[in-house]
Amino acid sequence: xTKRALLSIVLAxxxxxxxRTLRAAEEGAxxxxxxxxxxxxxxxxxxxxxxxxxxxxHSIKYxxxxxxxxxxxxxxxxxxxxxxxTGAKFQDPVVSHMPADLAQQWFGKAPPDLSLEVRAKTADxxxxxxxxxxxxxxxxxxxxxxxFPNASMPFPLWELQGVQVAxxxxxxxxxxxxxxxxxxxxxxxxxxxxxxxxxxxxxxVSEPAALQRHRYGIWVLLFLVGFTLLAYALKREYWKDVH
Numbered sequence: 523x524t525k526r527a528l529l530s531i532v533l534a535x536x537x538x539x540x541x542r543t544l545r546a547a548e549e550g551a552x553x554x555x556x557x558x559x560x561x562x563x564x565x566x567x568x569x570x571x572x573x574x575x576x577x578x579x580h581s582i583k584y585x586x587x588x589x590x591x592x593x594x595x596x597x598x599x600x601x602x603x604x605x606x607x608t609g610a611k612f613q614d615p616v617v618s619h620m621p622a623d624l625a626q627q628w629f630g631k632a633p634p635d636l637s638l639e640v641r642a643k644t645a646d647x648x649x650x651x652x653x654x655x656x657x658x659x660x661x662x663x664x665x666x667x668x669x670f671p672n673a674s675m676p677f678p679l680w681e682l683q684g685v686q687v688a689x690x691x692x693x694x695x696x697x698x699x700x701x702x703x704x705x706x707x708x709x710x711x712x713x714x715x716x717x718x719x720x721x722x723x724x725x726x727v728s729e730p731a732a733l734q735r736h737r738y739g740i741w742v743l744l745f746l747v748g749f750t751l752l753a754y755a756l757k758r759e760y761w762k763d764v765h
Contacts, residue, residue, distance in 0.1 A: 582636050
């Protein structure tokens with residue numbers, strides 16, 4: 523490898539690290555989501571939340587009902603009875619049936635597909651977003667979000683979390699904190715777990731192969747350990763008579 527090629531690789535990694543640092547600085551300190559895509563129970567709970575509260579507006583068109591069933595350990599009948607509310611077939615991708623023209627009329631633009639949301643914005647951002655809604659009568663939908671100001675999205679989980687309001691310092695427009703004005707069906711800890719589960723499901727949807735990578739990784743490590751022991755034994759056998 524030439525010095526110029528090596529310098530190009532080092533520069534590319536430096537620019538990548540710099541862009542990530544800059545994005546983190548722009549987003550500010552976000553609370554860690556604490557997601558675990560290897561926790562199948564968490565993914566199942568997150569899937570239930572998504573299909574009950576989100577799929578009416580948002581698609582995850584790169585995921586199929588059949589693949590979700592396989593990865594989350596669910597049967598076809600379970601998925602079709604409990605997760606499929608759009609009349610789709612088992613092999614179909616998960617697509618919302620909200621008409622684009624009505625979405626434009628109601629929200630100002632069509633709700634985005636969430637297939638790659640976590641890949642694009644990180645799990646911490648999505649988790650903070652789900653915790654950041656507050657009541658705002660000045661907005662067309664009556665809600666605003668501390669993480670994504672002026673979002674055109676109503677808060678679908680308000681019955682679970684409750685209604686938050688923004689608390690500002692006197693004479694300032696900056697939000698100091700969010701205060702719970704009306705409790706929801708869940709306690710704070712229960713809602714945070716629900717938000718974590720939903721974020722974990724979207725993280726899985728963003729990269730379903732991650733589950734397989736985790737499973738294969740264990741076998742790869744075991745193979746490497748076994749190969750290392752074998753190589754060491756061969757080395758000792760070949761070199762035992764060399765002084």
